[in-house]
Amino acid sequence: MARNALHDIKRSLDGLIGEKVLLRANGGRRKTIERTGVLEETYPSVFVVKLEPPDGSFKRVSYSYADVLTETVELLVYKEGSNVRVNYTEV
Secondary structure, eight states: OHHHHHHHHHHHHHTTTTOEEEEEEEEETTEEEEEEEEEEEEOSSEEEEEEOOTTSOOEEEEEEHHHHHTTSEEEEEEETTEEEEEOOOOO
């Protein structure tokens, strides 16, 4: 069952490559990291977000689809003036 969930998350992210996203990640010790960036690439086990840091340089971070499933990472996609949350809900 979890394998299908991870595959569904990857498939939904495949269609969002190049989209601007808001990334919220658990930074540990009650710290949440919140950054904007672009969903750059999806791979079989991970996806890559190119962050837009305040100093103008770019940094890439990668997370696994399991991070989205367990809600360790939350992605909000900016679509036409509204935000769409990427998550997995069992049907």
